[in-house]
Amino acid sequence: MDKAMPAIRPEALPEIDAREFIKVVQSRRSVRRFTDEPVPDEIVDQCLDLAMLAPNSCNLQPWEFYWIKTDSVKEKIVEACLGQNAARTSQQLIAVVARTGTWRKHCEQQLTEWPDEKIPKIIDTFYKRVAPFQYALGPFGVLGYAKKAFYGVIGLTRPVPRGPYSAAEMREWAVKSTALASENLMLAFRAFGYDSCPMEGFDAVRARKILKLPKDAEIVMFVGVGKRAENGIYNSRLRFSREQFIKHV
Ligand SMILES: Cc1cc2nc3c(=O)[nH]c(=O)nc-3n(C[C@H](O)[C@H](O)[C@H](O)COP(=O)(O)O)c2cc1C
Structure with missing residues (x-):
């Protein structure tokens, strides 16, 4: 992390002004047109660092960030983003990518890069045995089918994990954590006074x-x-009533 922003140890529990967070969240909008003012690389670096602090499944960090720095690549990506103004006028453009194939390496990394002197037994077992069992699908997904059948039976009488059992479920697994990183990223930009627009309107085949x-x-x-440009926000904010979404159970 940049020298200007020393890393805060979460255990230190710093005093927090909630109003600043509320300002960040409330002032974030999807901005579709940006001004010509550049966004310094150091800001992007800090925001990426904050994105990677997002909570994520089993701390397996299934994300990657493709920071588009080459003009010719950006040109092609803008086209793949269907020419959207939010891509075309962006001063920085990042593809937030979920990976379903990095978990095994990341399990190993948990143990080789464990931050404390001693790796707790439960951690060692988790990344050596539990996680590999949980995420491995086996050749042609057979292990996934076997686990689904096995847990389907055991699950008749007690709670059991219900996946991921397939490539599609693994994708969902990786996308969930990566979407949280995306939100961290966008809020971080807002906190530094910049704006962002998430885009799923793109030609995935071409972009890949x-x-x-x-x-x-x-x-x-x-x-x-x-x-944000003066005409960067297309509509007033609309959210439906909280009663529609918040269920007290
Ligand atoms: C996953 C996702 C994909 C989105 N894709 C696009 C997009 O391709 N183009 C666009 O202009 N906005 C896109 N948006 C922005 C939404 O339209 C926007 O978040 C929503 O209308 C609410 O507005 P707000 O972000 O200003 O609160 C996307 C948002 C999300 C979360």
Whole structure:
């Protein structure tokens, strides 16, 4: 993390002004047109660092961020983003990508990069045995089918894990955590006074090719970044009533 923003140890529980967070959340809008003002690379670096602090499943960090820095690549990506203004006028453009194939390496990394001197037994067992069992699908997905059948029977009498059992469920698994990182990223830009627009309106086949993504990668969204132009927000904010969404059970 940049020297200007020393990393805060979460255990230190710093005093927090909730009003600042509320300002960040409430002032974030999807901005579709940005001004010509550049967004410094150092800001992007800090925002990416904050994105990677997002909570994520089993701490397996199934994300990647393709920061588009080459003009010719950006040109092609803008086209793949269907020419959207939010991509075209962005001063920085990032593809937030979910990976379903990095979990095994990341399990190993948990143990080789464990931050404390001693790896607790439960952690060691989890990343050596539990997680590999949980996420491995086996050749042609047979292990996934077997686990689904096995847990289907055991689950008749007690709670059991219900997936991921298939490639589609693994994709969902990776996308969930990566979407949280995307939100961290956008809020971080807002906190630094910049704006963003998430985009899923793109030609995934073309975008994957341009970015030369590996097979197990899925672009969760592009995030265009910049300073909001006067005509950058297309509509007033609309959210339906909280009663519609919040269920007390
Ligand atoms: C996953 C996702 C994909 C989106 N894709 C696009 C997009 O391709 N183009 C666009 O202009 N806005 C896109 N948006 C922005 C939404 O339209 C926007 O968040 C929504 O209308 C609410 O407005 P607000 O973000 O200003 O609160 C996307 C948002 C999300 C979360």
